[in-house]
Each structure stands twice: as structure tokens, then as C-alpha cells.
Amino acid sequence: MAKTDSSKTMDQYFEDLQQTRVWRSIFRSGPGSSTLKRALAIQQNVFLHLFSTKVRVRVLSFSATWYLGTLTLGTFLVLVATGIPLMLYYHPSVPQAYADTKDLQFVVSSGMFLRNLHRWSAHAMVFLVFAHMFKVFYRGAYRTPREFNWVIGVILLLITLLLSYTGYLLPWDQLAYWAITVGSNIASAVPLIGNKIHFLLLGGNAVNANALLRFYVLHCMILPLTAMFFVAIHFWRIRKDGGLYSHGSEPATMKAATANVAAAAKEAR
Amino acid sequence: MADSKDFVAGVDSNAKKSPRRIVFITRRTSAQVKAETEDQIQTFPEVLFRAAVAIEVLAVVLVWISLMFNAPLEGLADPSHTPNPAKAPWYFLGLQEMLHYFPPVVAGVLVPGLVVMALIVIPYFKVNIEADGLFLKDREKRQRIFYVVAATLSIFLLVFKVYVALAPTLIMAGVMLVAAYSCPQSTSAFRRYLAARPLSYWVMTWFLFELVLLTAIGTFFRGPGWSWIWPWQGS
Ligand code: HEM
Numbered sequence: 001m002a003k004t005d006s007s008k009t010m011d012q013y014f015e016d017l018q019q020t021r022v023w024r025s026i027f028r029s030g031p032g033s034s035t036l037k038r039a040l041a042i043q044q045n046v047f048l049h050l051f052s053t054k055v056r057v058r059v060l061s062f063s064a065t066w067y068l069g070t071l072t073l074g075t076f077l078v079l080v081a082t083g084i085p086l087m088l089y090y091h092p093s094v095p096q097a098y099a100d101t102k103d104l105q106f107v108v109s110s111g112m113f114l115r116n117l118h119r120w121s122a123h124a125m126v127f128l129v130f131a132h133m134f135k136v137f138y139r140g141a142y143r144t145p146r147e148f149n150w151v152i153g154v155i156l157l158l159i160t161l162l163l164s165y166t167g168y169l170l171p172w173d174q175l176a177y178w179a180i181t182v183g184s185n186i187a188s189a190v191p192l193i194g195n196k197i198h199f200l201l202l203g204g205n206a207v208n209a210n211a212l213l214r215f216y217v218l219h220c221m222i223l224p225l226t227a228m229f230f231v232a233i234h235f236w237r238i239r240k241d242g243g244l245y246s247h248g249s250e251p252a253t254m255k256a257a258t259a260n261v262a263a264a265a266k267e268a269r
Numbered sequence: 270m271a272d273s274k275d276f277v278a279g280v281d282s283n284a285k286k287s288p289r290r291i292v293f294i295t296r297r298t299s300a301q302v303k304a305e306t307e308d309q310i311q312t313f314p315e316v317l318f319r320a321a322v323a324i325e326v327l328a329v330v331l332v333w334i335s336l337m338f339n340a341p342l343e344g345l346a347d348p349s350h351t352p353n354p355a356k357a358p359w360y361f362l363g364l365q366e367m368l369h370y371f372p373p374v375v376a377g378v379l380v381p382g383l384v385v386m387a388l389i390v391i392p393y394f395k396v397n398i399e400a401d402g403l404f405l406k407d408r409e410k411r412q413r414i415f416y417v418v419a420a421t422l423s424i425f426l427l428v429f430k431v432y433v434a435l436a437p438t439l440i441m442a443g444v445m446l447v448a449a450y451s452c453p454q455s456t457s458a459f460r461r462y463l464a465a466r467p468l469s470y471w472v473m474t475w476f477l478f479e480l481v482l483l484t485a486i487g488t489f490f491r492g493p494g495w496s497w498i499w500p501w502q503g504s
Contacts, residue, residue: 041313048317054309055316067323074324078331098345105342116335124331126360130480137391137473140400147392154388161360168358177346178355182365189373206348249307 050235052243059244064139068132073231075125080224082118090170092216094209097172122164129160141245149237152230159227166219169212180215181207353493362487363480369495370431384476391469402465404449412449419445433486437478445471 017023018031029040039053058064089108090100104111133153136142142150169180184201188194203210238244247253310316357365367376404411419442426435444463448471451460492498 035311038311038313048313051312051316053312055312057308057310060310060316060319067320070320070323071327074327075331077324078328095345101342105339112339113335116338116340117331119340120334120338121331123359124327130360133388134473134477138470142392143400144392150392151389154385157388158385164360165358171342172346174343174346174350174352175341177348178352179357182355183357183361186364186368186373186377189377191374191378194378207346 050232050239052239056243056246056249058248059246064246065244066131066135068128068135072125072128072132075121075128076227076231078121079118079125082114082121083220083224085114086118087220092170092213094172094212097170097212101171101173122167125160126164129157133157139245140247143245146237146241146245149234149241152234152237156227156230156234159223159230163219163223163227166215166223169207169215170219172212177207180211184211354491354495356487356491359484359488362491363483366433366483366487366491367431370429387472387476391473394469400467400469402448402453403445403468403471405453405464408449415445415449433483434479437475437482441471441475441478 015031018027024030027041028044029037031037042048042051042053086104089104089111091097101115104115106112108114136150136153165180165183169176184198184207187201188198190197199205201211201214202208203214356362364376364381367380370376371380403415419438423435423438423442426432426438447460448463448466451457451464453461453464455461455464489500490497492502
């Protein structure tokens with residue numbers, strides 16, 4: 001054992017690693033843990049750059065958001081992580097899709113677990129997205145300048161519902177088939193162009209192999225990419241709109257508080 | 270505030286040339302420092318750490334559920350054999366419950382369309398931004414409007430026999446009635462709270478109430494032919 005290094009701690013090894021040329025070439029912010037470096041770690045990273053470098057302590061308390069937005073993101077990440085391996089075992093064709101789902105249940109190792117996790121996370125995501133929306137509403141966090149982020153949120157709500165709905169058809173069992181039949185029939189009720197929309201959605205006049213393929217493409221590619229796109233805007237707007245909303249930090253509230261103090265001081269005199 | 274600009278800039282700027290910076294000093298000013306007095310915390314690593322913990326707890330819960338309960342899988346899809354009842358996914362069962370009462374254009378197109386529109390315009394509504402208690406200004410007039418709207422809605426639901434949507438409407442109307450006769454100086458904290466609720470709060474809470482109730486009924490209380498069943502009856 002190299003005696004000279006035995007006194008080094010894990011942290012020191014990590015720091016040495018951060019000093020290497022390779023590390024420095026990958027992470028622009030470099031080593032060190034000063035306030036500046038921590039800020040740079042966020043600001044110099046493509047993805048983290050969506051967030052602000054500092055956050056008001058007040059909005060981090062559990063009661064402020066119940067972390068519902070974060071948890072919604074969490075379910076989305078779980079869904080991506082389980083969805084990709086599921087795609088490896090699944091053919092979007094009739095009746096192969098059903099056989100593949102059966103195989104996932106009984107043949108593929110941990111296939112049942114994978115499918116369960118994907119399914120329950122999808123339900124959780126729909127629930128959490130609604131919960132997040134109502135929480136934001138009851139906090140009043142939709143008000144100026146956050147109006148547009150609320151609208152982005154409504155788009156995300158619709159995308160989430162569509163993601164869940166398109167995924168529902170994929171097992172191609174009775175439950176899936178009839179749920180999508182019931183749901184898609186509603187589209188026909190749109191005045192004038194209802195039947196056209198219905199046809200466009202299903203690629204036919206009834207739920208069939210074309211519909212399965214269409215829903216598969218929507219579910220595995222178009223909708224997830226759209227969701228990521230809007231989630232990125234959603235997060236970036238939080239930073240641009242002045243961080244998370246907190247009633248106590250609003251300019252109007254602060255002004256009123258200052259005015260109150262001034263008035264009280266005047267009265268005391 | 271309303272200073273008119275006494276300079277014009279950027280008129281002739283050429284996009285192909287590197288821009289020049291010019292500083293205009295229009296009047297003597299002293300440097301002003303606007304410091305945020307609130308406590309802030311660094312996103313890296315503090316906030317990211319909290320987010321990671323929240324997501325990990327969620328993951329543990331989801332994994333646990335997935336180990337305990339299996340996702341449903343029924344027989345192969347069979348277009349010639351319609352199950353009774355044929356139900357949409359649970360989050361659409363509120364809609365499906367409404368389809369039971371109203372024609373598809375109303376329940377499937379008009380209502381969801383209006384809900385989405387209403388959600389989008391929420392932050393652009395002046396009443397929402399001012400966020401005053403609904404009955405604090407013009408009390409008489411607003412009470413009259415409230416009576417008309419609540420009565421019309423209730424009669425409409427009654428005529429179509431939509432009792433499941435009528436019940437929450439009546440309950441909400443009752444609470445709003447209490448709010449209409451509460452004042453912000455009331456000795457009861459609950460009534461002070463009610464008096465300060467703005468219009469958007471009432472509409473949204475009514476919507477939430479209906480959404481939860483209709484979804485729950487569609488999920489647990491509807492059997493063959495969309496007839497009423499009790500959850501413990503099974504099917
Ligand atoms: C895929 C869906 C969504 C994701 C992943 C998401 C994620 C987040 C996250 C992480 C936050 C930070 C604060 C928090 O956790 O509450 C947030 C804030 C916010 N969300 Fe969402 N959200 C989604 C959908 C929605 C929906 C449906 C709405 C409303 C219609 C919405 C409106 C807002 C607004 C207005 C804020 C800013 C709140 C503030 O400034 O305090 N979001 N979102």
C-alpha cells in the first residue's frame with residue numbers, strides 16, 4: 001500500500017479528480033466550493049442552467065409547494081426509465097402487442113415489475129399533475145408575471161393526459177381496446193369535422209392495427225419529446241419570472257410591509 | 270415616471286457589424302443598490318439535493334406499489350365482444366359520467382373545451398389579479414348576480430336529473446351564501462376567511478369538488494349499463 005496516500009480522504013481524492021485536465025475539459029466550472037463555484041456549477045451547465053443559482057429559503061419549505069411539481073418530474077423520469085426497456089420487448093402490431101405484453105408478465109425476467117412500475121407511475125403522474133395545478137392555484141402563484149407559465153402548465157396537463165391515454169391502448173387487451181373506443185368516439189361528436197378528427201386519430205373508422213401504430217408513435221416519441229420541450233420552458237420561466245412565488249416576497253407585499261412599519265413609527269412619535 | 274425619451278438609439282445599427290456600446294446619461298444619478306434582504310440558498314448543491322431526496326422517496330413508494338400490486342391485463346382485444354360497462358381510464362370517468370346525462374357534443378366537446386379555456390384565462394382575469402373577497406365590493410349587486418347564477422345552474426342540473434352534480438353545486442352555493450353574509454371584521458376566523466375569498470377561488474373549488482365527485486362515481490359506483498352499483502357489490 002502506498003503509505004504516502006493513506007491519509008487522503010475520499011473528498012481529497014475527489015478534489016484531485018476535479019483538478020485533472022480531463023475533468024476540467026468536461027465541466028466548465030472547475031473545482032472548488034466557494035459560493036462563486038457553486039453558482040457556476042448551475043450557470044455553466046446546459047441543463048442546470050434552466051434553474052436559478054440561488055433560491056429563496058422561504059419557497060423551499062415543504063408547505064410552499066408540497067414538492068408536487070418536483071414529484072411530477074420524478075414520475076416522468078421513472079416513466080422514461082421504465083418505458084425504454086419496455087420498448088425493447090414490444091411490437092406495436094396486432095395481435096403481437098398482446099402476446100408481448102403477456103410475455104412481459106410471464107416470460108421476461110422482471111418484466112412484470114417493469115410493467116407495474118410503468119403503469120402505476122403513469123397513474124401517479126396524472127394524479128400529481130392535477131394536484132400540482134390546484135396547489136399552484138390555491139397559492140395564487142399564477143398571477144403576474146407568472147401567467148404564461150400557468151398556460152405552459154395547462155399545455156403540460158393536456159400532454160400528460162394524452163400520454164397516459166395513448167399508452168392505455170398499447171397492451172391491446174379488452175380493457176385497452178374498449179377504453180380507447182369509448183374515448184375516441186367522443187372526438188366524433190365535434191361539430192362538422194368530428195368524423196375527420198376521429199379518422200385522423202385512429203387511422204381508420206375504428207380502433208384497429210393502424211390506431212395501435214399511431215398511438216405507439218405518439219406515446220413513445222412525439223408526446224414525450226413535446227413534454228420535455230415544454231417542461232424545459234416551464235423550468236426556465238420559473239427562473240425568468242423571478243423564482244418561485246411566495247406571497248411574502250412579492251414587491252407589493254414588501255412595500256405594504258414597509259409602509260406599515262413607517263406608519264407605526266409615525267404613530268409612535 | 271413618465272419621462273419622454275430625449276434620445277434615440279439603435280436606429281442605424283447594422284446587423285453585420287459588431288455593435289458599439291454607447292452610454293446615455295440623461296441626468297445626474299447616483300448609484301442605487303437594490304439588495305434583496307431575503308435569505309437565499311444555493312441551488313447547487315442544496316436545492317438539487319432536496320429535489321433528489323423528494324424524487325427518491327417517490328421512487329421508493331412507486332417501487333413498493335409495483336411489488337405489491339400487479340397491473341391489470343385482460344383477454345385479447347375483441348371488437349365483437351363489448352364488455353359492460355366499457356370504461357375509459359379513471360381520469361376520464363368524470364367525463365364519461367357526464368356523457369350519461371348530456372349529448373356527446375355537450376359532455377364530450379363543449380364542457381372539456383370550456384374547462385380548458387377557463388383554465389387558460391385564469392391568470393388574465395382582472396378579478397383574479399385583484400383577488401378581493403367576492404362580496405366585499407358592491408355587495409347588493411354581486412349577491413343578486415350570485416343568486417341568479419346559482420339558481421339557473423341548479424335548475425338546469427335538476428331538469429337534466431344530474432343529481433350527482435347538483436349536490437356539490439348546492440353545497441358550494443350554501444357556503445358562498447355564508448360568505449356573502451360574512452364580513453372581514455367578523456369575530457369568527459372561519460367567516461373572516463370566507464369573506465376574503467375571491468371569485469376565482471369559488472369557481473375553482475366548485476370545479477375541484479365536481480371533478481373529484483364525478484370521477485369517484487364513475488370509477489366506483491357505475492356498473493353494467495352505467496347503472497348505479499355499490500363498490501362492495503362487485504361485478
Ligand atoms: C408535466 C407536468 C409538470 C411538471 C413536471 C411541472 C413542474 C414544476 C416544478 C418542478 C415547479 C416548481 C415548484 C413546484 O414544485 O411546485 C413548477 C412550478 C409551477 N408550475 Fe408546474 N409542472 C407541471 C405542470 C403544471 C401545470 C398543469 C400547471 C398549471 C396549470 C403548472 C403551473 C405551474 C406554475 C404557475 C408554477 C410556478 C409556481 C411558482 O412560481 O411558485 N405546472 N412546476
